[in-house]
Amino acid sequence: DTGVSQDPRHKITKRGQNVTFRCDPISEHNRLYWYRQTLGQGPEFLTYFQNEAQLEKSRLLSDRFSAERPKGSFSTLEIQRTEQGDSAMYLCASSQWTGGAEGYTFGSGTRLTVV
Amino acid sequence: AQSVTQLDSQVPVFEEAPVELRCNYSSSVSVYLFWYVQYPNQGLQLLLKYLSGSTLVKGINGFEAEFNKSQTSFHLRKPSVHISDTAEYFCAVSVNTGNQFYFGTGTSLTVIP
Numbered sequence: 001d002t003g004v005s006q007d008p009r010h011k012i013t014k015r016g017q018n019v020t021f022r023c024d025p026i027s028e029h030n031r032l033y034w035y036r037q038t039l040g041q042g043p044e045f046l047t048y049f050q051n052e053a054q055l056e057k058s059r060l061l062s063d064r065f066s067a068e069r070p071k072g073s074f075s076t077l078e079i080q081r082t083e084q085g086d087s088a089m090y091l092c093a094s095s096q097w098t099g100g101a102e103g104y105t106f107g108s109g110t111r112l113t114v115v
Numbered sequence: 116a117q118s119v120t121q122l123d124s125q126v127p128v129f130e131e132a133p134v135e136l137r138c139n140y141s142s143s144v145s146v147y148l149f150w151y152v153q154y155p156n157q158g159l160q161l162l163l164k165y166l167s168g169s170t171l172v173k174g175i176n177g178f179e180a181e182f183n184k185s186q187t188s189f190h191l192r193k194p195s196v197h198i199s200d201t202a203e204y205f206c207a208v209s210v211n212t213g214n215q216f217y218f219g220t221g222t223s224l225t226v227i228p
Contacts, residue, residue, distance in 0.1 A: 004158070033215070042119075042205050042218030043159070056215070091158055103149055104216070106158035 004107035006092050012113045013082055020078045021110045025094030032075050033104060034067055035091040036060065043091055049075060050097065082114045117142045117208050121219035128196055129227050136191040136222045138206030146208040148189040149216065150180055153203040162204075165189065176200070201226045 005024040013019050025032045031050050035043035046065070047057045051072035061067075064082075069075040079086055089111050093104035122137045140146060147166050151159040163174025170182040180191045189206060203223050207216040 006158075040220070042207070042220050043216075044218070045215035048215065058215075093158075103151075103161040103164050104159075106151075106160070108156070108158045111156075 004092055004094050004105050006090075006107035006110050008110055009108065010111045010113075012115060015084060015114055016081055018078065018080045019082060019112065020076055021090055021092075021112075023075045023077070023092030023094075023107060025074070025092070026096075026105055027073075029094035029096045029105070030072070031095045031097045032069055033093045033095075034075070034077050035093065037089040037091055037109070038087075046077075079112075082112075084114045087112055087114045117146065117210065117217045119206050119208055119217050119219035121204075121206055121222050123222050124220065125223045125225070127225045127227055130198055131195045133194050134192065134196050134200075134224065136204050136206075136224065138189045138191065138219060140187050140189065140206070140208045142187075142208060142210070144210055146210055148180075148182060149207045149209070150174065150178070150189070150191050151205045151207060151218075152176075153205065153221075155202075159205060162191070196224070196226045198226050198228060200224060 007022045033048040034046040037043040045058050049069040064080045067077045089109045091109045093106045095104050118141050120139045128134045149164045150162040153159045163172050165172045165182045173179045178193050203221045205221050206219045209216045
């Protein structure tokens with residue numbers, strides 16, 4: 001297993017365009033998380049899935065953001081009508097949740113720059 | 116609600132010197148505590164975690180942390196740092212459901228040769 005993979009690593013887009021990021025978690029992990037990290041800050045929770053079900057969304061996740069995890073495998077995060085404030089590193093993480101708390105395995109992130 | 120405070124945004128230290136990175140948290144419920152390291156342009160890597168049991172936790176790369184419930188702290192320590200320890204370090208807390216982590220703002224550790 002190669003860990004959590006995110007694609008693309010970098011994305012530059014014009015304001016108003018739509019972008020989509022992909023995350024491939026560790027195959028046996030049932031939970032998948034999306035976080036956003038802006039410069040000089042720690043990661044902030046956006047949403048998470050258990051298998052294919054999206055169980056929680058942060059209020060940071062405006063209606064321009066949508067995430068899916070079809071078939072409980074990879075996940076996509078789409079941002080519509082991007083704004084400059086969306087520029088950040090988008091981190092995906094996965095874990096095998098068994099009822100307690102385990103550390104995540106993070107991917108390397110997708111850095112989004114909105115110009 | 117949970118929150119994490121990392122008191123030092125930048126910590127310079129000479130190679131082979133000891134280092135302590137401070138982390139305090141606030142929570143009205145029991146928490147699990149974690150330290151992550153982030154190298155430039157990379158994701159976060161788990162250094163160590165406290166779930167229960169012994170309050171002194173040992174992690175990778177020679178790091179350790181001590182959970183102090185009365186002071187609501189989880190400071191990270193290393194007795195002798197190496198150049199390769201230069202990175203951003205994040206403290207995080209999670210409540211028992213493991214739904215999400217709350218991260219501090221990070222401490223940038225710079226090891227000086």
